[in-house]
Amino acid sequence: MNLSELKGDYDGFYSLGSNCYPAQRLERYGLRPYSGVIDWMYSNSVAGLVKLLNHRFDSFMHPANMVIEGTMFEGHNYSVRDCFYDIESVHDFLTSEQVEGYQRKLPEFRQTMERRVNRLLHKAEYCQKLLFVRLHASFVEASVLEGALAKLVKHQFRLLVVNPGPKTLHDLNWPLPHTCGLQLPIEWDAESDMIWNEVFRDIRYIAPSL
Template identity: 35%
Template sequence: MGTDEQFNDMDVQEYDAVFSLGSNCQTAYQLRRLSLRREAGPLDWFVSKNIDQLIRLIDARFAGFMDLGNLEKISAFRTCYCVRDTRYGILSYHDFPITEKEADWALAYPEFKSKLCRRTERMLQAWETGERLLFVRVNGGQDDGDRLYYSLKKQVKHFFDLIIIDTLADENAPVSSWAEPSGCIRYSIPKGKDWRGSDGAWNKLLESIRLRHRLSD
C-alpha cells in the first residue's frame, strides 16, 4: 500500500481517518456502513468521474470548490436538482431541493456551502496532522492510481495509503488486488445490484482496516 509498507490482507491496518475520493456515493455509503467514516468528507455524496478534474481539485486544495458563481443547474433528480461545478466538473445530486419556482434552486446554497466548508477543513486538517490516512476511490483508468497517489503525496504531510476499487459486471468475480508502481493498491470486485455496491465484496476488501483514534475537529 504505502511506499514503506507491504500490503498484507492478514495484517490489521490502522488509520487516523478514512476519506472517500468518489467517484460516486457508493464509497461513502460503504465506509459508513463499515464504521470507517466517523465524519463526512467533502467528496462523499458527489459524482466525480473525471480523474483529471479531481487531481486539479486536490492540487488546488479545494479552492473555489462549489462556489456559487461556478454552479450550473442541469436537471431535476428525484427530490433535488442535479447541479454541476463547472470549474471542477463535479456533480451534486442531493443538496439542492426542488423548489416551487425553478429560478429559486439556489436557496439552499448558504447552508450547503457552510456544511461543505466544514467537511473540506476537516480533510485539509487531516492532510496536515493525520499520521496515517487512507483514501478510497471507486473506479479509475489504467494509470489513474499512480497519478492520484502522486497528487496526494504533494499535499499529505505524513503516511497515507490509496485504494482504487474497480467494479465488474460479473457478480461471481472474485475479489482480487494488485499494486501499482506508486504503491496504490487496485482492487476488482463485483459491482453489486445497485448504487450501494456489493456488501460482501466490501466486507472482504476492508476487513483488516481499523480506525485508530479521532482527529480533533
C-alpha cells in the first residue's frame, strides 16, 4: 500500500507507539478525539505490542505484572513496565509522590486503562474504518502487526508505519494490503512539519454515529 491509498475518511484513529510522537502528531492534525491505550507509553517491542493485540489487552498493566524499573525525564516520573507485554508507563506515576503514591494511584490508573481498553475494543468492533499509526517497525514486523489488527478489527483498517529518515518523504511501497510504510523525519521543526502536513493531507476524521 502506498501513501495515496491511505488518504480518505476515517471514523477512528489510534497510536500504536513506540512512544508519544504518533499521538502528538495525530493531535496536531485534529485526529485524536480521545486518548488511546498506549499514547503516552513506550512500546519498543513490536512482539509485545502484537501479543497485546492478540490477547485483546487482557490484564494489561495488571499490578501483578508491573515493576518499577527506574525514573524518566530527569527523575520526575517512574518508569513502570508491564513485564508480560513489555510496555512501559512513563507519564503516569510521579517520583515526588514516592512509592506510596504509586501504590495509592494504582486503582485510578487501572480504571483509566480499563476505560481506554474498552473504548478501543468498541471502536474495533463498530467503526467502519480505523487508522493506526506506528513509529518504528520493520517490514516483517509491520506484516505481523497487520495480521494482529486484522484479527482484532471487524471492519476496514489501515496501518501507517513510520521509520525515521532524512528531511524528505520516502514511500516504501510495502506490498501489504492494509499497511503503508514511510520514511520521514521525526523532529519538531518547520521542515519536518511540512513533510508531515503532506502525509496527513486529505486524511479526515468523520465522527461515527455510535
